[in-house]
Amino acid sequence: MSCSFERCLMKFAIALFSPAHSPASRRALRFAEAALAGGHEIVRLFLYQDGVHSASANIVAPQDELGVAGQWSRFIRDNRLDGVVCIAAGLRRGVLDEQEAARHQRPAANLSAGWELSGLGQLHEASQNADRLICFGGH
């Protein structure tokens, strides 16, 4: 890539492996906000492992605490981002859309607005289309 250091605009793919209550989820969201504020592009957000919990619409944060899952949903809708939740990881952890809830006879869907369930191929595609894949995991 040829560009000056000051205005080196990048395409980022962001992968999150930790749940909404982890500092990693908050860090990933702050990174994503900063990337867009700096004029960079986010080609896709991909939730895997316990990261799928960040796409649950059923998380209720205490009033005096940060509601990171809700902030994620608003962030991707406001910025029209491509937010993908790994379907296998989501099913395993109870993050379902209407279609999967019906398919597996579960009482409710809980996937937040803005996210969609899809396969691991979406992680590879994003990684191929991005200049950098940035992963957030652990605590």
Next chain:
Amino acid sequence: MARSMLVITRQSPWSGPTAREALDIVLAGGAFDLPLGLLFLDDGVFQLMSGQHAARLQQKDLTANLQALPMFGIESVFASRRSLSERRLDEASLALPVELLDDAELGSLINRYDQVITL
């Protein structure tokens, strides 16, 4: 040219879904013919042990899936020599062929890949 990816797997096969989920990233990429590598590091080297009895823990054995890596076009499989020796694991009794790397070689391995995912 396709970007290469190294997946570093650091969890034992009986400590939750992480080992399987790391392998799934590799197998999914192999289906797209992407240049992928897999490195067994830290407790991840326990996945390489032969003669495991996963059923006694009501778990599925990962070994057969690992042995399928060449069928998915994944030939670049590495393990940390130090991680094996720290756990007193015998290099000669591994369930699949891997290239053993010293600490200095791990650094250059990671540098060779465009993207790195550690689980």
